[in-house]
Amino acid sequence: MFALRSDLPLRGGGSGRFVGSLVMVLVFIAAFAVTVSAYVGALIGDWNRGVSGTLTVQVPVAAGSASDAQVAKALDVLSRHPAVAGATLVPRAKVDELLKPWIGDGVMSDLPLPALIDVEMRDAAPAAVAAVEASVKAAAPAAVIDDHRVWLDRVAGLARGIGAVAAAIIVLVTAALALTIIFATRASLTEFAQVIEILHVVGAKDGYVAGQFARRALVQAFLGGVAGLALYAPALGFVAILASRVDPEILPAVHLPPLHWAALALLPAVAGILAMLSANITVRRALSSKV
C-alpha cells in the first residue's frame, strides 16, 4: 500500500474522470474493431476450408435432351480424370434448397436452372484445374467451370480490406488514447506546478514525479478500459443474438477464435500500459526543460 501512495493530489483532479470516460469509449471502439477483424478472418477461414480442393461444373439448360447428354459426358470425363477424386451431380432438390433463401420458393419450379456437378479435386494445383477444365470443355462445350478460388480470392480481398480498416481504427484509437493522456498530463503538470516544485526542492528526481503521473494514468486507463469492455460485452451479445436469427445460408455461424477473446481481455491492460508510458514520457520531457 505504501508504494501506491501519491504525493500529488491527482485523485481529486478533474482530468481523472475525463480520462477514464474517454478510455472507456476508446476501448469500446477498439473492442468492436477487434471483433470485426476476428469475425471476418474466421468467416474467410471457414469458406476457405469449405471450398478448398473443389470445383463446380455448371451445365446450362439446352433444348431437348442435349443438356442431359452433356451432363453425362462431363461426369464421365471427370470420373476418369486423374486429378479428380470424385464428381457428383447435385440433385435438383438440393439446388432449390440452396437458392431458396435468396429468391424464395414461389417461382423455383419454373426456373431453368443449370445442372451442377460438385467436383472434389485430388490435385488442386492451377495446372491440374486447367487440365480438368479443358477435358470437360472438350466433352461438354457449354459447360462452365467455376473455380471457387477466383471468387474466394475476391472475397478474401474484401476481408483483408475490412481487416485493414479495423487495424486502422485500432491505430487511431491508440493515437487518440496517447494524445488524451498527453494533454491531460500537461494540464495536470500546470495544475500541480507548485506541488512539483516542492517535490524538486526536497530532492525528487524527474523519474519520481513522472512515476506518480504514470501510475495514476495506468489506473485510470485500466479502469476506463474495464468499463469499456463491460459496456461492450452486452453489445456483442445483442449483435450475436441478432446474427443467430439470420439464415445460416446467408450468414454462416462463425466461432470466434480464442485469440479474439484473449485480445479483448487484454485491451484494458494494453490501454493502461500505453497511458502509463505516455504520461511518463510527457512528464519527463516537460520537466527536462526546467532547471
Place this chain on the structure above:
Amino acid sequence: MSPGPQAEKKSPGDTKGASSDTLSLNGVGLQYDDGPEVLADVSLTIPARSFYFLTGPSGAGKTSLLSLMYLAKRPTRGNVILFGENVTEAKRGRLAMLRRRLGVVFQDFRLLDHMTAFDNVALPLRVAGVAPNVVQRDVTELLKWVGLEDEMGKHPAALSGGQQQRVAIARAVVNRPKFILADEPTGNVDDVIALRLMLLFVEMHKIGSSVIIATHNHSLVERFAFPRLHLADGVVTQIPAGE
C-alpha cells in the same frame, strides 16, 4: 562562534579549495530574461557548520541568491560549487541528489495542502526512498520536538500560522541537511514564535548544519550574534557578528 563568510574575488570556474561541505559562489551573476542582473559578480564561500543572516533591503535579491543556493536556479554567469561539485552545469538528476542534503524554508511555508502535517514532514524522506518504519520514527520524533505531536494528522489549513511554520521547518530539517536555507522564516509569526524557531535553527547548527537565514527582523539579528551577508545593489558584503 562559527567561522565568518569569506567574500572573495575568484575567476569563474575556479573550484580549487572547495571542501566537501562548503557552498561557494564564484563570480556569479543572475539575470531574469533580458532584464538587468539582480546579482552581479557575487563571490563568497560558506564554510561547513556556519550560521549567517542574509540581510538587505527589499528587492535586493535575497530570495534570488537563496534560490541559487538551493539549486532552484542556475546562474547566468559564474559558478556555484556545492559539496565540492560545480553544480552550474550539473545534470538534473545530480541536482536532485544534492538537494536532498539541503533544507529549505520558505516565507510562505509552501506546505502541501492535500497532505497532513506528518506527510508534509515525511516528504523528503519518502522522496529519498527511506524505509517506512524509519520515516514513521523520525517524523514522529521531529514533530514532537517542534511541539506538534498532537497536530500530526491535521492538514495545513487546520493549523495556525506558527504551527504551519514549524511544520515547514520540520520538513526542512528532517533529512538532517548539511545546509539549511531559510527565506524570512519568522516573517509571518509573532516574536515569541520567532524566537522559538530561531532556537530550532540554532539547535540544528549545533548538531552540524550550516544555516543561512534571510531576514528583515533586526531584533533577531541583534539578539543572535551571527555574522551577516548583506546584499545590496547585487553585491554581497560580509559584516562580522555584532556589527
